[in-house]
Amino acid sequence: MNTLHIQSISKTYPNGTKALNDVSMTIENGMFGLLGANGAGKSSLMRTIATLQSPSSGSIHFNGDDIHSNPDTVRKGLGYLPQEFGVYPKISAVELLHHIGVLKGLLKKKERSDQVEQLLHQTNLWEHRKKHVHTYSGGMRQRFGIAQALLGDPKIIIVDEPTAGLDPEERHRFLNLLSKIGENIIVILSTHIVADIYNLCSNMAILDRGSILIHGNPADLVESLDGQIWRKTIPSGELPRYRENYDVISTRLVAGETQIHIKAKHVPDIDFEAVSPNLEDFYFSIVPKTEPQTMGLS
Numbered sequence: 001m002n003t004l005h006i007q008s009i010s011k012t013y014p015n016g017t018k019a020l021n022d023v024s025m026t027i028e029n030g031m032f033g034l035l036g037a038n039g040a041g042k043s044s045l046m047r048t049i050a051t052l053q054s055p056s057s058g059s060i061h062f063n064g065d066d067i068h069s070n071p072d073t074v075r076k077g078l079g080y081l082p083q084e085f086g087v088y089p090k091i092s093a094v095e096l097l098h099h100i101g102v103l104k105g106l107l108k109k110k111e112r113s114d115q116v117e118q119l120l121h122q123t124n125l126w127e128h129r130k131k132h133v134h135t136y137s138g139g140m141r142q143r144f145g146i147a148q149a150l151l152g153d154p155k156i157i158i159v160d161e162p163t164a165g166l167d168p169e170e171r172h173r174f175l176n177l178l179s180k181i182g183e184n185i186i187v188i189l190s191t192h193i194v195a196d197i198y199n200l201c202s203n204m205a206i207l208d209r210g211s212i213l214i215h216g217n218p219a220d221l222v223e224s225l226d227g228q229i230w231r232k233t234i235p236s237g238e239l240p241r242y243r244e245n246y247d248v249i250s251t252r253l254v255a256g257e258t259q260i261h262i263k264a265k266h267v268p269d270i271d272f273e274a275v276s277p278n279l280e281d282f283y284f285s286i287v288p289k290t291e292p293q294t295m296g297l298s
């Protein structure tokens with residue numbers, strides 16, 4: 001079992017932005033989802049775990065090693081797929097993987113070739129291995145990103161917003177790949193897509209303005225709202241009145257009509273309908289309301 005122990009991490013950038021504020025949690029093997037709106041601090045936390053930046057205070061231990069005191073030891077066991085992978089050189093996927101493998105210290109050619117071949121099969125890129133990576137579709141690039149992250153047999157993989165811009169089929173394929181990988185190592189998935197976390201992750205945390213609001217098992221968190229979510233379709237002009245009188249956690253347009261979800265321990269009014277809560281309801285019920293909430297966290 002691998003263990004990542006994050007203790008009281010804070011990060012303030014030189015311009016004074018406080019991106020992380022006293023973040024603590026322990027992550028073990030499996031898929032861990034980090035959910036939060038734009039600017040919540042997800043990438044800052046990912047980059048700190050990946051040792052690409054140091055925290056202003058606090059520490060992170062991976063299997064007992066302090067990762068910022070021993071970055072080299074930790075980097076060997078770590079794979080990172082950043083939000084922006086950058087510019088791809090005009091060389092084939094197989095050549096690029098060999099190149100990255102050498103940078104990761106896989107110096108024995110035979111061992112490297114075996115890994116590259118196995119990863120190209122695992123990510124379904126074998127038949128495209130001779131194509132230049134810059135000609136790949138978005139989904140293929142992301143799968144290539146996972147292949148390079150897995151080179152060197154890491155014990156922890158960090159993927160930052162990996163499904164942004166993928167079509168539904170590519171997204172499905174990519175997430176299946178991640179969940180298989182997550183059986184044996186730690187996979188940390190940062191996203192603002194709630195469904196991805198609910199479907200894949202055994203544990204998750206919600207980050208809001210640099211702080212962890214809650215962490216736990218997604219199904220348990222959702223279950224804690226059982227019997228407390230109510231739905232009603234209303235004329236959109238009446239929304240302000242409902243906001244005044246009820247705890248409206250989210251609104252969505254359904255066939256041109258406004259549907260609201262409210263949170264209440266008892267049926268709020270005769271024409272509200274009880275609904276089974278989902279992770280979106282949980283998210284909106286816990287994140288402080290700064291502006292009107294809409295379904296979908298983009």
Ligand SMILES: Nc1ncnc2c1ncn2[C@@H]1O[C@H](COP(=O)(O)OP(=O)(O)OP(=O)(O)O)[C@@H](O)[C@H]1O
Pocket residue numbers: 013014015017018019036037038039040041042043044045192
């Ligand atoms: N290098 C930096 N210098 C200064 N401020 C930064 C830097 N990187 C991020 N920030 C700021 O820190 C806060 C957290 O940003 P971060 O990118 O970690 O959030 P995020 O949850 O990953 O958001 P997104 O989903 O938009 O990527 C934001 O206010 C952002 O503008």
